[in-house]
Amino acid sequence: MGKILDGKALAQHLGRNLAEETNSLKSHGINPKFCVINIGEDPASKVYVRSKRKKAEKIGIKQVVYQLPEDESEEDVLRLIDRLNADEEVAGLMVQLPVPDQIDVDKVIERIDPEKDVDGLTPANIGRLWMGKHFVEPATAAGIIALLDHYQIDLNGKNAVIVGRSNIVGKPLAALMLERNASVSILHSHTRDLGELTRRADILVSAVGKPHMIKAEMVKEGAVVIDVGINRVDGQLMGDVDFDQVKDKASWITPVPGGVGPLTVEFLMEEVIKLTRRQHGLD
Numbered sequence: 001m002g003k004i005l006d007g008k009a010l011a012q013h014l015g016r017n018l019a020e021e022t023n024s025l026k027s028h029g030i031n032p033k034f035c036v037i038n039i040g041e042d043p044a045s046k047v048y049v050r051s052k053r054k055k056a057e058k059i060g061i062k063q064v065v066y067q068l069p070e071d072e073s074e075e076d077v078l079r080l081i082d083r084l085n086a087d088e089e090v091a092g093l094m095v096q097l098p099v100p101d102q103i104d105v106d107k108v109i110e111r112i113d114p115e116k117d118v119d120g121l122t123p124a125n126i127g128r129l130w131m132g133k134h135f136v137e138p139a140t141a142a143g144i145i146a147l148l149d150h151y152q153i154d155l156n157g158k159n160a161v162i163v164g165r166s167n168i169v170g171k172p173l174a175a176l177m178l179e180r181n182a183s184v185s186i187l188h189s190h191t192r193d194l195g196e197l198t199r200r201a202d203i204l205v206s207a208v209g210k211p212h213m214i215k216a217e218m219v220k221e222g223a224v225v226i227d228v229g230i231n232r233v234d235g236q237l238m239g240d241v242d243f244d245q246v247k248d249k250a251s252w253i254t255p256v257p258g259g260v261g262p263l264t265v266e267f268l269m270e271e272v273i274k275l276t277r278r279q280h281g282l283d
């Protein structure tokens, strides 16, 4: 069986360092604060917002959640973002995704001040990411890179294949992997012969949200397999990767739960601290 990439343990370890950094900021009169805007009643989003609150409390970051109704108008969301952009106490803000259909997600994200864009999803910050000149990184992508670094898995010259082209995972992860000199392919729903391409991967990442889509025959012997999928099926969490099949072929593999997910929360906190430091001219 492949060895486990334990995101939960790494997130706990990194969280302790971050708590020390937060304490040091507080001793200089700086209190990191960030805001989460959650629109609607998506049960998974509520779980994630709660886990961020817990993590923020542990680290000593102040988190304020704006829970808005399912039928909230786009205009009201934009007004709230304007208010938080202008609030000097707020170091970072994010809109929990997905948002209800009446809200244009691109318009709402674009309204966030790039200096407070804790998700790194504004057009300005995505541009900086692709230029290799970023000051903030999308949390899931940053977490995956940290996980590979922690287990000393080198990306240089490797074939990295990412299944999924979302703005929050697939695309930013491709940019960060390119920075580490991997040869990166992004596959998606229109890709022909998906299995043929995934079998070429030294590092295979799946971020599509299709339970157990990645089967053993799609994986090269000895590949590193990163599962970003969190699918709820009959009350159970399932990744995109059929773990029981793939574990014996992979050299390293992430579990679901306990793999990439906890690192997403951890790295959101890291980004809050980074933005706080930047706003106080500490970097």
Ligand SMILES: Nc1nc2c(c(=O)[nH]1)N[C@@H](CN(C=O)c1ccc(C(=O)N[C@@H](CCC(=O)O)C(=O)O)cc1)CN2
Binding pocket: 044, 047, 048, 051, 094, 095, 096, 097, 098, 119, 139, 140, 168, 230, 237, 256, 257, 258, 259, 260, 261, 262, 263, 264, 265
């Ligand atoms: N604006 C954003 N929206 C969303 C993001 C994001 O980065 N920015 N990512 C996900 C949700 N997410 C954080 O927001 C998130 C996902 C997963 C986890 C996590 O800890 N997962 C656990 C399982 C927990 C469970 O579902 O019971 C695990 O994998 O072990 C935390 C946060 C989409 N939206």
